[in-house]
Amino acid sequence: MVLQKRLDYGSCGYPVPVMPRVPKSARGKRSVRKKAEESQMCAFDLLAAVAGNLLLEAENFSTPNKSTETPCIASPEDTTAKSEERNTEKPVKAEPYDQGSCNKSTLVSEVSVQRPRSCQIKRQSYSPKATLSEHVPVFMKNEGFGKDGCSGHSIVDGHNRVSGGSPGLVSWKCSSEKIFPSSAESSEGNGDHQTKARVQIGKWKLGNLVDNNAHNHGTCNLEDPMELDVKPPVFISSDSSVEAPFYGDHNACGVASPKLRNAVVDRDDDENLSRNTHPSIMTYRAARLRRIGNRRIRKLLASRYWKATPTSKGGELCNSDAQSKLVRKMCYTSQRMQRSSFKQRKVFERCSSPAPKAVSKEGIFSLGKGAFKTKVSDSHTTSHGANGQSSSRIGQKSLCESEDFHVKFSIKSFKVPELLIEIPETATVGSLKRTVMETVTAFLEGGLHVGVLLQGKKVRDDNKTLLQAGISHGDKIDNLGFTLEPKLRQAPQILMGSEDPHFFLPSDAKEPKPLSRITAIIPPPTSDPRPFDATIEPPLTFVDPESDSIHSPTSESLQDKASNSRALVSIPAVDVEALAVVPLHKSKRAELVQRRIRRPFTISEVEALVQAVEKLGTGRWRDVKVRAFDNAKHRTYVDLKDKWKTLVHTAKISPHQRRGEPVPQELLDRVLSAHAYWSQQQAKLQVKPSPA
DNA sequence: TTTAGGG
DNA sequence: CCCTAAA
Numbered sequence: 156m157v158l159q160k161r162l163d164y165g166s167c168g169y170p171v172p173v174m175p176r177v178p179k180s181a182r183g184k185r186s187v188r189k190k191a192e193e194s195q196m197c198a199f200d201l202l203a204a205v206a207g208n209l210l211l212e213a214e215n216f217s218t219p220n221k222s223t224e225t226p227c228i229a230s231p232e233d234t235t236a237k238s239e240e241r242n243t244e245k246p247v248k249a250e251p252y253d254q255g256s257c258n259k260s261t262l263v264s265e266v267s268v269q270r271p272r273s274c275q276i277k278r279q280s281y282s283p284k285a286t287l288s289e290h291v292p293v294f295m296k297n298e299g300f301g302k303d304g305c306s307g308h309s310i311v312d313g314h315n316r317v318s319g320g321s322p323g324l325v326s327w328k329c330s331s332e333k334i335f336p337s338s339a340e341s342s343e344g345n346g347d348h349q350t351k352a353r354v355q356i357g358k359w360k361l362g363n364l365v366d367n368n369a370h371n372h373g374t375c376n377l378e379d380p381m382e383l384d385v386k387p388p389v390f391i392s393s394d395s396s397v398e399a400p401f402y403g404d405h406n407a408c409g410v411a412s413p414k415l416r417n418a419v420v421d422r423d424d425d426e427n428l429s430r431n432t433h434p435s436i437m438t439y440r441a442a443r444l445r446r447i448g449n450r451r452i453r454k455l456l457a458s459r460y461w462k463a464t465p466t467s468k469g470g471e472l473c474n475s476d477a478q479s480k481l482v483r484k485m486c487y488t489s490q491r492m493q494r495s496s497f498k499q500r501k502v503f504e505r506c507s508s509p510a511p512k513a514v515s516k517e518g519i520f521s522l523g524k525g526a527f528k529t530k531v532s533d534s535h536t537t538s539h540g541a542n543g544q545s546s547s548r549i550g551q552k553s554l555c556e557s558e559d560f561h562v563k564f565s566i567k568s569f570k571v572p573e574l575l576i577e578i579p580e581t582a583t584v585g586s587l588k589r590t591v592m593e594t595v596t597a598f599l600e601g602g603l604h605v606g607v608l609l610q611g612k613k614v615r616d617d618n619k620t621l622l623q624a625g626i627s628h629g630d631k632i633d634n635l636g637f638t639l640e641p642k643l644r645q646a647p648q649i650l651m652g653s654e655d656p657h658f659f660l661p662s663d664a665k666e667p668k669p670l671s672r673i674t675a676i677i678p679p680p681t682s683d684p685r686p687f688d689a690t691i692e693p694p695l696t697f698v699d700p701e702s703d704s705i706h707s708p709t710s711e712s713l714q715d716k717a718s719n720s721r722a723l724v725s726i727p728a729v730d731v732e733a734l735a736v737v738p739l740h741k742s743k744r745a746e747l748v749q750r751r752i753r754r755p756f757t758i759s760e761v762e763a764l765v766q767a768v769e770k771l772g773t774g775r776w777r778d779v780k781v782r783a784f785d786n787a788k789h790r791t792y793v794d795l796k797d798k799w800k801t802l803v804h805t806a807k808i809s810p811h812q813r814r815g816e817p818v819p820q821e822l823l824d825r826v827l828s829a830h831a832y833w834s835q836q837q838a839k840l841q842v843k844p845s846p847a
Numbered sequence: 848t849t850t851a852g853g854g
Numbered sequence: 855c856c857c858t859a860a861a
Binding site: 774775776777792793796800 | 848849850851852
């Protein structure tokens with residue numbers, strides 16, 4: 156029985172994940188740290204990816220040589236229930252830039268283009284001569300992130316709408332347009348007795364794209380598109396006061412300084428467990444886990460990533476290497492995006508904020524009021540890079556001097572398709588937030604197709620200049636619109652049954668079928684319906700008393716699972732080829748999979764272990780596992796080996812140095828003797844061969 | 848996949 | 855517990 160609630164997600168700000176989380180497991184380990192660093196992937200990457208994606212398309216289409224009909228190699232998507240198959244991913248060529256149509260689920264942003272009043276913008280705006288493809292800069296702003304971001308309050312009540320988009324930026328927020336009355340509905344009897352809260356998020360919007368700041372400050376400037384290698388800028392900003400351009404920064408994966416990141420991270424207060432876990436990161440790590448070799452673990456992981464449909468096997472699903480692969484590719488992609496963004500950083504000039512604010516060393520970010528604030532600096536020319544203010548002025552000046560014929564766009568809103576999230580009631584608000592965030596992130600990661608609509612008609616020819624397309628600074632540009640379509644190629648099928656008729660369909664279909672809903676499912680804490688130890692354990696078998704769930708899940712495990720569920724966010728496929736722009740090294744995602752919860756061995760477990768080892772000896776952990784812990788799913792042979800190792804160590808040290816639940820001396824003695832015995836045996840085996 | 852060990 | 859090289 157599943158209780159599904161539809162909560163009005165309201166208009167809370169959408170916190171763009173910024174800080175790739177370094178799992179606790181990292182604990183200062185070099186290797187882990189390194190990995191975490193390597194795999195840093197944050198929202199910025201994501202946006203960078205989007206931008207890069209757009210950019211790439213722009214390039215493709217603005218380059219005469221390239222066909223505007225970039226072949227889209229369709230890869231028939233296997234829609235079977237198996238996640239592995241589902242994720243099988245094949246290289247795909249860039250999809251046509253112009254989708255040609257935009258259906259209901261297409262994201263349509265309200266864009267208005269207006270002619271700058273006071274002064275003309277020279278570098279910031281696009282020349283009417285620019286081709287449509289060059290039009291893609293996407294400015295995003297994540298308001299309210301710094302302060303409370305998507306707090307539980309805002310999630311539920313969702314009435315705190317952020318107002319007044321900042322210059323040159325678009326703010327992400329859940330629009331309040333869509334309000335879903337709470338309702339409860341029982342789930343289809345799939346066997347599990349869980350309660351889930353379902354949160355549906357309506358359309359989202361991006362706030363103002365281009366500020367109206369043109370009149371005030373004379374504006375935002377972009378280098379002449381023609382003279383730079385046009386890279387659509389993507390700005391991300393959190394908090395209404397400052398804007399952060401998203402540049403793929405080499406040091407910080409396009410994010411801010413560590414400090415900044417921390418600020419963000421820390422704000423995630425109601426997370427007790429692994430915070431800021433990123434789905435993609437998680438998934439990425441799953442890939443690594445491939446080699447761990449424990450099928451069970453892998454399965455478990457898999458179940459975390461995809462819908463944890465409780466099955467007779469205990470809710471375990473197959474893991475998918477394909478997915479991992481996919482994720483890696485995504486990372487790769489996004490990194491490439493970053494590079495392009497970085498590139499752009501040098502060529503674009505902008506002054507998006509009315510009031511000059513502090514600029515960080517790099518001239519990119521700055522902190523303010525404890526909130527996550529950043530300021531775009533002018534990197535117009537490298538020489539100006541470090542001084543936002545002066546650059547600003549310079550920029551303004553040049554703006555006013557610039558010629559006319561530039562059109563200015565203002566995207567008032569950007570709607571993200573409906574999101575459907577399923578989460579157990581027992582999950583924390585924090586996990587809910589994360590899930591939402593990750594879902595959206597995942598969604599965005601797929602990249603977007605940008606379409607241009609002029610008076611309702613889609614402007615397909617990317618090589619036309621704005622002027623030719625009828626987009627001039629003078630007239631009828633009010634009806635200019637953009638369509639942002641998810642660039643999904645396959646449908647994440649972790650969805651809830653088939654209640655939603657239109658999901659994302661492979662976009663390789665004739666008509667693009669953008670997703671209309673993204674679903675994320677968080678498995679309930681008890682989603683691991685492990686057979687209630689129905690079998691009678693063999694003599695030596697240790698039966699975990701509080702085996703996975705069922706019996707009063709501790710708050711720890713409960714939370715753990717809840718947080719694990721974050722990985723269940725759907726991760727749309729990405730058109731890797733299209734996004735491939737940035738080199739891989741930097742922005743993989745941070746590690747996602749969290750460390751397994753610590754489950755201290757109980758005395759009975761220790762006893763079972765000792766007994767098994769006495770009998771089998773060391774070095775046969777697999778057998779020990781089978782013999783004594785076959786029913787303890789969470790104990791792997793590696794765990795047993797480790798435990799033995801610690802037991803031996805414990806037995807050797809003085810009692811007062813021991814920690815944790817004291818192990819009966821009797822057992823420790825047995826450990827020592829068994830250890831001595833088997834060590835001897837091993838030594839014998841080692842020596843024998845040579846004499847013989 | 849397992850083992851064996853270092854972290 | 856994690857991570858991995860080796861077997």
